[in-house]
Amino acid sequence: MDKLIRQFAENQLSSQELPAFKEELQHTTDQQLEEYLQQEWMSSEADDIRTICPRLSEMKQAIDSRLGLHGSFNQASPAPQPKVRTILMKWFSIASAILLPLMFITTYYFYHERQVEANKEVTFVTGRGEKASIVLPDGSKVTLNHDSRLFYLPSLFGRDARQVSFEGEAYFDVAKDKKSPFIIRQEKLQVEVLGTKFCLRARPKETAAKLLLDEGKVMMTATRTQNHQVVNPGEVAELNYATGQITLFQQSESADLSAWKQNEMDFLNASFRQVVQSIEDYYDVRVIVHAPIGLDHFTGTLPTRNLEQAIHILQLVYGFHYKVKEQQIFITF
Incomplete structure (x- = not known):
């Protein structure tokens, strides 16, 4: 489990490993998950300290060299009583020598962290029989x-453009922004919008993509x-x-592409094999058919939340x- 969580955090899980991770997560208690995350946080903090401390040590040596502080503090050598102005100036020098590099490191650290966060992929995934609503x-x-x-x-999701990658089936309600087009990318297609509502089915394993x-x-x-x-309201692009x-x-002229939002699957002149495939996908079952060739095509609606009713x-x-x-x-038959 530790390995799976670490791979997930680093976005290294394959599409085959992701369902196993979700299954493991469902059997993990909140306390176990909290203990693991705390351990990972402490580990990452320790790594940061090991990285920064040597650099701080080098800085201290440079500061000591500039201020003439390399000698031992235990040496008893007579020295004239310094003036208050001299003391203040030396302390200002020390403060500047220490704080300016630290400010640089802090600024670099947070800039670096922001850059890392900006390049971390944000992913939303649904499995068989699942639906999810998200807000971008x-x-x-x-x-x-x-x-x-x-x-x-x-x-890549900002003022100039809002780019997302997608595969599967979804309903998009895109916020209007004339200055920032919303772009959906898939291996074989691209959809560009400014602000609109549409349903997109773009599954790589199928022969075509459809947009309503x-x-x-x-x-x-x-x-x-x-x-x-260019697609207008009421049109379907295939x-x-x-x-x-x-x-x-x-x-x-097409089956209702958004019927799944009402927990239904809609068919228009679909082959029996296509209907069976949809049942397998929605209900995560295997349908074994011993059927004659040349069955009539099916037009109608089946539920996606009641397998027995769909088969009946x-x-x-x-x-x-x-x-x-x-x-x-x-x-x-």
Whole structure:
């Protein structure tokens, strides 16, 4: 567990290790987590002290050399009574010699820490069957559907532009800022907006990305071909990953991309295999089908929070038999 937390803090967890970390975290008590974090904090403080102390020692030697303080304080050598002005000037010299370098170190330290923080990736992840609502620094609201990931660097999320990277499915309610465009990047596409509401489905394992616009105006660009399309409210943009082509059509011609926000999945003329795949994704189950070729396509809505009801609806449509065993569903015709 210690190793996983350290890797997570340093943003070194792989996508395969992240679910294991979340599982471990759920079985860790608050006291255990507090003790570990306190230990890590003390360790990092000690590292900082070991780094800074040698530099302070070198500074002290330089100061002593400048002020003629290398001799032993135990030597008994007669000296004239110094004047008050001389004493004050010497102490001002000592204070300046000590405080100015310390101020420089402190300023450098906090500047360095800010630079490090600005380059630390901020990541939000949802697993199977999970949803999450997040608020970004500019006030933009994002609702992540299952198996999705959004991340950004604070240094790239500022006044000139607001850049985030994303894969999965989410609903974006972007805060308006004409001077700072909101840019969503994925390996095969880019979406640029100023202030709007839209749903984006961009899963790498699928063959296409889809964007449904509710308000405002956005521009979708294919990374491969640099083809781009401006999308207006009520329109759906579909980007074919293989060709880089973007097609626009009306929302009425597509399944409702935002149905998942109401805990539903919507299908329009979808194959039985596509429906089964969606059930597996939402419910984290495996569906084993023994079906004849040429089943009718499905148009309708299924719940995402009630597996038994979802299977029962499909049973009424297709007339199959099914059996549930642990995390597997066996369907026969």
